[in-house]
Amino acid sequence: MKRNLSETCYGFFSTLANPARLAIMEKLRKEPMNATTIKENLGQEQSMVSHNLRLLERCALVYSEKKGREKVYRLNIETMETIFKAVENHANKFCPKKGKCSHSK
Amino acid sequence: MKRNLSETCYGFFSTLANPARLAIMEKLRKEPMNATTIKENLGQEQSMVSHNLRLLERCALVYSEKKGREKVYRLNIETMETIFKAVENHANKFCPKKGKCSHSK
DNA sequence: ATAATATATGAAAATATATTCATATATAAA
DNA sequence: TTTATATATGAATATATTTTCATATATTAT
Numbered sequence: 347m348k349r350n351l352s353e354t355c356y357g358f359f360s361t362l363a364n365p366a367r368l369a370i371m372e373k374l375r376k377e378p379m380n381a382t383t384i385k386e387n388l389g390q391e392q393s394m395v396s397h398n399l400r401l402l403e404r405c406a407l408v409y410s411e412k413k414g415r416e417k418v419y420r421l422n423i424e425t426m427e428t429i430f431k432a433v434e435n436h437a438n439k440f441c442p443k444k445g446k447c448s449h450s451k
Numbered sequence: 452m453k454r455n456l457s458e459t460c461y462g463f464f465s466t467l468a469n470p471a472r473l474a475i476m477e478k479l480r481k482e483p484m485n486a487t488t489i490k491e492n493l494g495q496e497q498s499m500v501s502h503n504l505r506l507l508e509r510c511a512l513v514y515s516e517k518k519g520r521e522k523v524y525r526l527n528i529e530t531m532e533t534i535f536k537a538v539e540n541h542a543n544k545f546c547p548k549k550g551k552c553s554h555s556k
Numbered sequence: 557a558t559a560a561t562a563t564a565t566g567a568a569a570a571t572a573t574a575t576t577c578a579t580a581t582a583t584a585a586a
Numbered sequence: 587t588t589t590a591t592a593t594a595t596g597a598a599t600a601t602a603t604t605t606t607c608a609t610a611t612a613t614t615a616t
Contacts (some may be wrong), residue, residue: 351535352473354542360468364574368457368464382592394575396594406545415583415592425541430456432537436530437459440511469604487562499605501564520562520613557616564611571604580595586588 361405362429366390367398371426374408378420466510467534471495472503476531479513483525 362368369388373379379387385395399419402408407426410419467473474493478484484492490500504524507513512531515524 349539349542351539352470352477354546355473355535355538356468356470357546358538358541359464359473360573363461363465363468365457365461366574368460372457380592391576392593393577393595396592397574400594406541417593422541422545425537425545428537429534430460432530432533433460433463434454434456436463436511436527437454440527440530441459441462465603471604485562496606497563498565498607501562502604505564522563559614559616561614562612565609567607569604569606572602574599574601576599577597578595581593583590583592585590 357405361401361407364398366394367402370395370398370402371407371421374419374421375426375430378418380413380416380418382416384419462510466506466512469503471499472507475500475503475507476512476526479524479526480531480535483523485518485521485523487521489524 362371366388369390370384373384373387381392381395381399384390384399385392388395390398399408399410403410403419407422408419409422410417412418467476471493474495475489478489478492486497486500486504489495489504490497493500495503504513504515508515508524512527513524514527515522517523
C-alpha cells in the first residue's frame with residue numbers, strides 16, 4: 347500500500363500531541379469507559395471531551411460502542427501499547443532529566 | 452524510573468507533530484546529512500531548519516556531530532524505526548483511506 | 557585580516573489549535 | 587409526554603506553535 351509516511355505520521359502524532367487527549371488515553375489504557383466517566387475522572391469540560399474523543403476515534407486510536415445513551419470508549423491496544431512502550435523506552439534511555447525533552451522554551 | 456507518561460508523550464509527540472520536522476526525519480532516515488543539505492533538499496528556510504533541528508535534538512530524536520563548520524545530523528534509528536513502523540502498521544491496518552486519519556476538519 | 561560559508565538566535569508576524577459557550581440531538585426514565 | 591441524562595456540534599475566543607526576518611556567531615578559505 348502506497349502512502350506518504352510524513353503525512354500519515356503528521357495525522358497520527360498531532361492527534362496524540364495534546365495533554366487533554368493524552369490524559370484520556372492514559373485513562374482508557376486502564377479500562378474502557380464512557381465519555382461522562384472520562385469527563386468526571388479528569389475534570390475536563392464535556393464538550394472538550396467529546397471533541398477530543400472524536401479526533402481520537404477518527405484516527406482509530408480508540409474505538410467506541412454505543413450502550414443505550416452512553417458511548418463506551420476503549421483503547422486501540424494493539425497500536426497504543428507498542429507506541430507507549432516505545433516512548434517509555436526512549437525516555438528512559440535518552441531523556442536523562444524530567445523536562446529535558448519537554449516543553450521548556 | 453518514575454515518570455509521568457502523559458507528559459513524556461506530550462514532549463515526544465509534539466516534537467514530531469509538524470510537517471517540516473517530519474520531512475527532515477524522513478530525509479535523515481535515508482542517511483545522515485548536514486543542516487545545509489537538509490535545507491537545500493527540502494527547500495526549507497535556513498533558520499527554520501535550525502530551529503527544528505534543535506527541537507528534534509533536544510528530544511534525542513536525532514543526534515549531531517560537528518564537522519568543521521558543518522553539523523551533521525543523524526536519526527536516532529533505535530527509537531525512530533520502531534515508531535515509524537508502528538505508525539505504518541497502524542495506518543495500513545486501521546486507516547482505510549488517505550486523509551481519513553489526517554487533517555480534514 | 558577579510559570575506560565567505562554554516563549554523564544559531566530572538567522577536568515579530570502569521571497561522572493553527574484548543575477551549576469554552578450556547579445549544580442541539582438522541583435515548584431513557586418518571 | 588415531560589423531564590433528565592449522555593453526547594454532539596458550531597462558532598467565538600483564547601492560546602500555542604510555526605515561520606520569517608534581521609542579525610549574531612563560529613569556522614574556514616583567500
